[in-house]
Structure formats: structure tokens, C-alpha cells
Amino acid sequence: MAPSTKPGENMLWGGRFTGLVQGGHPGQHRLRPGQHQGGILTEDEFAKIEQGLKDVMKEWETDSFKIVPGVDEDIHTANERRLGEIIGKDVAGKLHTGRSRNEQVACDMRMWLRDRLREIEGYLRAQPIRWSHWMLSYGLAFAADLERLRETIKRVNKSPLGCGALAGNPFGIDRDMMAAELGFDGLLWNSMGGVADRDFVAEMLSWSSMLMIHISRWAEDLIIYSTAEFGFVRLADAYSTGSSLMPQKKNPDSLELLRGKSGRVVGREVGFKMTLKGLASTYNKDLQESWEPMLDTVKSVADSIRIAEGVLATLETRPDRMKASLDPFMLATDLADYLVRKGVPFRETHHISGHYEQLREVDARFEPDVAACFDYEKSVEMRSAKGGTSKECVFEQIRVLNKMLEAEA
Structure with a gap:
């Protein structure tokens, strides 16, 4: 039905x-x-x-x-x-004639979901900018989500038409022709499975959960970075509200709502999988429970991506505050690396570098050139292996990201 x-x-x-x-x-x-x-x-x-x-x-x-x-x-x-x-x-x-509402409903769902996921594919684009490595960590995560989405669309886009209510069609219809006319990539090959299959909904919900977890973590970072204690970024008025208690304060409402939506989407996935796990073969009325999580999740994901894009497009970064937060203690690892290059065992360097205020007193192997370690820009540039924080590594990651985005579905 x-x-x-x-x-x-x-x-x-x-x-x-x-x-x-x-x-x-x-x-x-x-x-x-x-x-x-x-x-x-x-x-x-x-x-x-x-x-x-x-x-x-x-x-x-x-x-x-x-x-x-x-x-x-x-x-x-x-x-x-x-x-x-x-x-x-x-x-x-x-x-x-030759139609069952079981197969028609399954076909409706696949066509609707296929088209909506293709719309979401158009929304899902990373936007790396030069405060870079943090941004790219999420940019590449979202690009991986895009790859997974494209794989999901391939499995959604299979035609159940011609499966009948459960046992197939007796009128010799051309299923391949119908699938091609409706824009499907291929067929579901078993009539019993075809009308009962809602794995495509479950897979979409799983993909959505992964994406929304990434969005939630991204939002949480920005919520922290926008606090008075950090002040690394400032949200546009369109994506924040004022505080009734503290007029100077901006509440990151958009980011908090994104973080909250992720729980809703993950809950939809878990709830629907609990429906699926105990069903017998072919169509069961329980499968009506696939509609609500599918519709709600597609809307939640599409809206969340567009809100996140709006936040990012209007976000003000404050590099002066970022630089002011730098602390020499952040360079302890660079001192350890310095000693490694002098031949000190790596495990020993961590104890030594933790006491670098009296460097020569701690270890005579510290020489005058150790002063070069106290350079934040050099510290970043030293991480030059693939995936690191140097400028060339960042540019390479951007090139990789662009290739991922340009790849055909």
C-alpha cells in the first residue's frame, strides 16, 4: 500500500x-x-x-x-x-495494468530522493581560505562527504518498476526501457527485494549523519573561536543575535542550531534502522516509517549546508587576535625537534624541552642557533611533509581538494 x-x-x-x-x-x-x-x-x-x-x-x-x-x-x-x-x-x-502500488511507491521515493541528493551535491562545496590548515581539515572532510554522496546516489538511482507487488510482472514489459526513460542507471534485479528495499533510505540517513557530525564539529569550533576569550572570528549579524543581558555579546545562534540539528539527523538514522532490522521479506506496512525520516533529513541537511555556507561567507576573521594568542610554550615541540637534529633520543627531548627557560643549564647541547626555534612562522613552515601546515602543503591540499570537487559523480 x-x-x-x-x-x-x-x-x-x-x-x-x-x-x-x-x-x-x-x-x-x-x-x-x-x-x-x-x-x-x-x-x-x-x-x-x-x-x-x-x-x-x-x-x-x-x-x-x-x-x-x-x-x-x-x-x-x-x-x-x-x-x-x-x-x-x-x-x-x-x-x-501491470502496476503495483508497492513498486510505484518505491519508485516515487527513489526518484524524489535521487533529485534531492543531486541538489544537495550542488550545495556541498568546501571554501578554503588562508587561515588555512584548520579550514582545510574540514574542507577535505566535506569533500570526502561529497564523494560518499555521489556513491550513495548511484545506489539510490536503481529502478524497481516492473517488480510488481512482490513476484514480478506477467505482461512482458521492458524494464530496461522504463528505467532509462525515468533517468535510472539500472534495475533492482529481484522483485521481492525490489519492493521491500529501503536500504537506499538507510544509506542516505547514514551519509547524512556523517555529514552533520562534521558540520556540528565545525560549528563547535567556530562557537569557541567566537567567544570573548578567543575572539578569533566574528559572526555577521544575520547569523547571530544580541544578548538581552549583555548588549555587547553576540550569541552564535546559527552555529548552535546547526550543532543541534546534527542530533536530530543521527536520531532519525538510528530510529529507522530499528524499524528495518526486524522486517520479514517483501513489503511490510512498517516501511511507511521510511517517509518521515527521509523527508525530514533531506530538508535538515539541505538547510544546514546553506546556513553553514552563509556563516562562512559572512564570517569576519581577526588575525590580530589569533597572533596575540600565540605563546612561546607552543614552541616546546620545536625545541624537542632541535635536539633530535643534534642527536638526542626523541623520548629524552620531551623532558628537556619542557624546561627551556634555562636552556644551557638544562642541556649543553643547546647552541646559539636555538634562537631560530622561537619563530612561529618558521615553526609552521617546518611542517613540510604532505598534509602539513607549511604554505606549500596548504596549497597542495587546496589542489587536492579542488580535484575532489571537480571529479564527476
Whole structure:
């Protein structure tokens, strides 16, 4: 059975038009000649159904479609009922031949989710800037999320049409042709699995959890960096609010909301997987529980990415405050590295370098050139192995990041 969602909502766009006997989306493609030759429709009937569905689509687009309470059980019966009013019930009645609402619902979900994930793919872009290594740590994490998203889309984009309610289709339909017409990359090969499979929703939820964990950690860092104690960054007014108690204070509301949304998304994933784990083969009514987490998570993720992009695009960095926070104690490791180059065992250097205020008294191997260690810029530049903090390493990471973003889905 199809879910009891109100007909006409955007999530069921695919469901409005996937009922043609030989498949196709009349808003996207003109079906090729011969696609009505499964022996069920004449060429004239095919033309009437195609035109009729286009007329139905226009009514949805103009918000003029009238839902009939008590008659329209779901989006599929609503479309079929209206099609019959437009072209006649005798022809429209053939629309559902060889179709099961189980497979139609699964197809609707995959088409809707495929299109939404492709939109999210367009949102998910890293924006590295020159306070660099921290930014790139998240930029590369988000780029890896983008790679995982592209892999997820490949598995979402498989067609269940032709699987029937569970045992397949008896009318010799061309499943490959229908899949191609609807923009799918291939087929689900087992009819029982095809109508019951919601792994594509679970995988999307898992991917979303990973992304939102990264966004949450990024937001937490910026919340800390924006505090008065650090003051490394300042949020734009559009992404923060004033404090009723302290007028000079800015509350990082946008970042706190992003951090909070991550818990919601992770919870959706866990909850849905608990639904899946105990289901028997083929379609079970429990699978209606896939709709709400799918819809809510897609919206939460899409909104969160755009908010994060807005925060980053309007963020004011304060390099003077960053420089003021530098402390010579941060260079203890550089002193240890200095001693390693003098031949001191690495484990011993950590004890010695912790007492560098009286360097010569601690160890005679400290020579006048040790003064070069007390240079923050040099300290950063010394980390020149791939993935390090030197400028060349940062530029290399940016090049790697750009390649990841440019890679085809």
C-alpha cells in the first residue's frame, strides 16, 4: 500500500506520473514510438494517456488539482481518477495494468530522493581560505562527504518498476526501457527485494549523519573561536543575535542550531534502522516509517549546508587576535625537534624541552642557533611533509581538494 501522505506534496512528484504502462515522465521526455507495443495499449490509447497525464501535471503545477476526500486513497488513485475524467474511464482504467502500488511507491521515493541528493551535491562545496590548515581539515572532510554522496546516489538511482507487488510482472514489459526513460542507471534485479528495499533510505540517513557530525564539529569550533576569550572570528549579524543581558555579546545562534540539528539527523538514522532490522521479506506496512525520516533529513541537511555556507561567507576573521594568542610554550615541540637534529633520543627531548627557560643549564647541547626555534612562522613552515601546515602543503591540499570537487559523480 502507498503511504497516506496528502496527494500533491512535492515529495510525490514522481508518483504523479509514473503510472504509464511502459513508463516515462511526460514532463521530461516524449516517449518513443513502440513503447505502447506490449499488447495492452493501442497507439491511440497510448497517446490519450500521455496527453491526459500532461494535463493532470498542469493542474498540479497550477495548484488547480482537486482532491476528492474518501475517493482518492493516495496520489496514484487521485491521478488515475482525474485521468479518467479527462480522457474517459475505459482508457484511463488501463493505466494501472501491470502496476503495483508497492513498486510505484518505491519508485516515487527513489526518484524524489535521487533529485534531492543531486541538489544537495550542488550545495556541498568546501571554501578554503588562508587561515588555512584548520579550514582545510574540514574542507577535505566535506569533500570526502561529497564523494560518499555521489556513491550513495548511484545506489539510490536503481529502478524497481516492473517488480510488481512482490513476484514480478506477467505482461512482458521492458524494464530496461522504463528505467532509462525515468533517468535510472539500472534495475533492482529481484522483485521481492525490489519492493521491500529501503536500504537506499538507510544509506542516505547514514551519509547524512556523517555529514552533520562534521558540520556540528565545525560549528563547535567556530562557537569557541567566537567567544570573548578567543575572539578569533566574528559572526555577521544575520547569523547571530544580541544578548538581552549583555548588549555587547553576540550569541552564535546559527552555529548552535546547526550543532543541534546534527542530533536530530543521527536520531532519525538510528530510529529507522530499528524499524528495518526486524522486517520479514517483501513489503511490510512498517516501511511507511521510511517517509518521515527521509523527508525530514533531506530538508535538515539541505538547510544546514546553506546556513553553514552563509556563516562562512559572512564570517569576519581577526588575525590580530589569533597572533596575540600565540605563546612561546607552543614552541616546546620545536625545541624537542632541535635536539633530535643534534642527536638526542626523541623520548629524552620531551623532558628537556619542557624546561627551556634555562636552556644551557638544562642541556649543553643547546647552541646559539636555538634562537631560530622561537619563530612561529618558521615553526609552521617546518611542517613540510604532505598534509602539513607549511604554505606549500596548504596549497597542495587546496589542489587536492579542488580535484575532489571537480571529479564527476
